[in-house]
Structures are given as structure tokens and as C-alpha cells.
Amino acid sequence: MSESGDMGLVVVGAAGRMGQTLIRAIHTMPGARVAAAIERPDSAHLGKDAGELAGIGIINVPIVNDPLPAFAKANGVLDFTAPSASVEFAGYAAQARIVHVIGTTGCSADDNAKIAAAARHATIVKSGNMSLGVNLLAVLVEQAAKALDPEDFDIEILEMHHRHKVDAPSGTALLLGEAAAKGRGIDLADNSVRVRDGHTGVRKTGSIGFAALRGGSVVGDHSVILAGTGERITLSHHAEDRAIFARGAVKAALWARAKKPGLYSMRDVLGLS
Ligand SMILES: NC(=O)C1=CN([C@@H]2O[C@H](COP(=O)(O)OP(=O)(O)OC[C@H]3O[C@@H](n4cnc5c(N)ncnc54)[C@H](OP(=O)(O)O)[C@@H]3O)[C@@H](O)[C@H]2O)C=CC1
Numbered sequence: 134m135s136e137s138g139d140m141g142l143v144v145v146g147a148a149g150r151m152g153q154t155l156i157r158a159i160h161t162m163p164g165a166r167v168a169a170a171i172e173r174p175d176s177a178h179l180g181k182d183a184g185e186l187a188g189i190g191i192i193n194v195p196i197v198n199d200p201l202p203a204f205a206k207a208n209g210v211l212d213f214t215a216p217s218a219s220v221e222f223a224g225y226a227a228q229a230r231i232v233h234v235i236g237t238t239g240c241s242a243d244d245n246a247k248i249a250a251a252a253r254h255a256t257i258v259k260s261g262n263m264s265l266g267v268n269l270l271a272v273l274v275e276q277a278a279k280a281l282d283p284e285d286f287d288i289e290i291l292e293m294h295h296r297h298k299v300d301a302p303s304g305t306a307l308l309l310g311e312a313a314a315k316g317r318g319i320d321l322a323d324n325s326v327r328v329r330d331g332h333t334g335v336r337k338t339g340s341i342g343f344a345a346l347r348g349g350s351v352v353g354d355h356s357v358i359l360a361g362t363g364e365r366i367t368l369s370h371h372a373e374d375r376a377i378f379a380r381g382a383v384k385a386a387l388w389a390r391a392k393k394p395g396l397y398s399m400r401d402v403l404g405l406s
């Protein structure tokens with residue numbers, strides 16, 4: 134626990150793209166402090182100062198590889214790592230009865246079930262996108278999908294990310310797909326087309342299609358296209374800086390500190406549910 138009253142946050146994956154962005158965000162946001170920084174046991178970054186690595190100078194938080202003692206002394210965890218790691222960290226957060234903010238994407242149904250089980254004791258906020266803009270976009274997509282007849286308008290979701298991204302469709306694309314499906318009162322899993330190749334046949338009425346592009350340094354672009362006969366509506370979000378995700382994650386942790394254990398979304402945090 135922090136003597137200052139600030140929320141002590143452990144950043145797991147502290148040397149990663151989002152890990153470093155989180156260290157910088159915590160440094161500038163009131164009410165939170167970096168309690169510990171974690172990387173894998175074989176990481177080349179162990180022993181380095183997390184602040185120095187993130188470009189803000191020494192903050193006297195060395196990157197270490199043992200999450201359990203760090204979680205025991207903290208109020209929350211910010212986790213943008215990998216699915217198997219997030220499942221493991223959710224178990225530790227449950228043991229420590231603390232807040233766990235999960236931005237990791239590409240989780241399987243089995244991973245999500247384990248995270249939901251951990252939320253019996255941990256206060257978990259999980260979202261494929263922590264930005265205000267994307268979560269507002271999801272509300273708009275839900276409204277548009279509800280207003281437009283599936284017989285008249287086809288929904289396609291297009292995303293582009295940097296060349297290092299390992300999962301597709303992106304967590305955000307799936308979040309937007311869920312919003313569209315909710316607006317139409319259908320189940321996304323039963324109505325999505327995640328890949329097209331070869332002789333696909335004509336488009337199935339009411340389906341929700343996905344397309345993923347990868348290249349360069351693109352932080353994250355998403356468009357939901359509602360295509361009718363003779364007209365097309367495009368609802369888009371363009372992330373220009375990872376700081377929008379990091380600030381959202383810190384905001385989520387501060388919000389969750391006052392909440393009971395459970396599984397929450399960023400729409401809960403932002404009051405957009
Ligand atoms: N929800 C949102 O708003 C956002 C979500 N994301 C998601 O966050 C995740 C991370 O993205 P990004 O930062 O670009 O990826 P990076 O690969 O840059 O960072 C991930 C970091 O986590 C580390 N890591 C992985 N497993 C463990 C473990 N078991 N213990 C400790 N550290 C571990 C990695 O180490 P190593 O390199 O050694 O594997 C790496 O340093 C992705 O799933 C991405 O889609 C990204 C941006 C926004």
C-alpha cells in the first residue's frame with residue numbers, strides 16, 4: 134500500500150510498447166504511482182530502471198521477474214502482455230485481491246473463462262481498447278446497427294495495425310463487431326465472417342465481415358462500414374499515440390479501486406454502458 138494514498142500499480146510487460154507507455158502515463162497522472170515493473174525471467178531488460186527505459190529518467194523501480202511479491206504489496210496491475218500471461222496474472226491478482234486491468238488481446242474463449250473465474254476475487258477491467266474514442270464509437274456503431282435493416286445494409290469492419298501485431302482480427306475490431314451484433318440483436322460468433330479467400334460465394338445477408346491489414350508503424354485504425362445500395366456510412370477511429378490506451382488503463386484502475394470484485398468493461402468505466 135502506498136503511504137501517500139496514491140494507487141500503487143504494477144506494470145507487467147514493462148519493457149513492451151504498451152508497458153513503456155504505461156510507465157510514462159502513470160508518471161504524469163495524479164493518484165497513481167509505479168509500484169513495480171515485471172518482465173519475463175529471460176528478459177534482457179531485467180535490472181534496468183523502468184523509468185529510464187521508458188525515457189522519463191530514473192524512478193527507482195527496477196524491472197524484476199517475480200510477480201507474486203510485487204502483487205502482494207500493490208493495489209493494482211496494468212497488463213498489456215500476451216493471453217497466457219494475462220490468465221496467469223489474473224490468478225495472482227485474485228490471490229492478492231487487487232485490481233487487474235487487462236488490455237491484452239487475442240484471448241481464446243478458454244482464456245476468457247479463466248479470467249472471468251479470477252474476477253470472483255479480483256476486480257478486473259478488460260477491454261480490447263482502453264481509449265475513450267473507440268468506446269464512444271462502439272456506442273455509435275450499436276445505434277447505427279440497430280437503426281439500419283440488415284436486409285438493406287451490410288456491416289464490414291476494417292482494421293490496420295503496425296507490422297509487429299500478432300493477433301487478428303484486433304481486439305478493437307471484435308469489440309466493434311460485438312457492438313454491431315448487439316445493435317442487431319444477434320450473436321457475433323454465429324454471424325461473423327473473419328476471413329475471405331477464393332470462391333467465397335455471395336455475401337450472406339446479416340453477416341458481419343472482418344478484414345485486417347498489417348504494416349509499418351500504424352498505432353491502430355478501425356472503420357465500421359455500413360454498406361447499402363447507393364450509399365455507404367463509415368464510422369472510423371484513428372489512434373495516433375499509444376498514450377490514449379495507457380491513460381485509459383490508469384483511469385480504469387483508479388475507477389476499479391472503489392469497486393467490488395467482478396469483471397468490468399471500459400464502457401462501465403466511462404459510463405457508456
Ligand atoms: N486494449 C488496448 O487498449 C490495447 C491493447 N494492446 C494489446 O496489448 C498487448 C501488448 O501489446 P504491445 O505492448 O504492442 O506488445 P509488446 O510485445 O511490445 O509488449 C508485450 C510485453 O509483455 C511481455 N510479456 C509477455 N509475456 C510475459 C510474461 N509472462 N511475463 C512478463 N512479461 C511478459 C513481453 O515480453 P517478451 O517481448 O519477452 O515476450 C513484452 O515486453 C497486445 O495483446 C495488444 O494487442 C495494445 C494496445 C492497446
Ligand SMILES: O=C(O)C1=N[C@H](C(=O)O)C[C@H](O)C1
Nearest residue numbers: 238261298303304305352353
Ligand atoms: O496491438 C496493438 O497495437 C493494439 N491492439 C489493440 C487491438 O487489438 O485492438 C488496440 C489497439 O488497436 C492497438
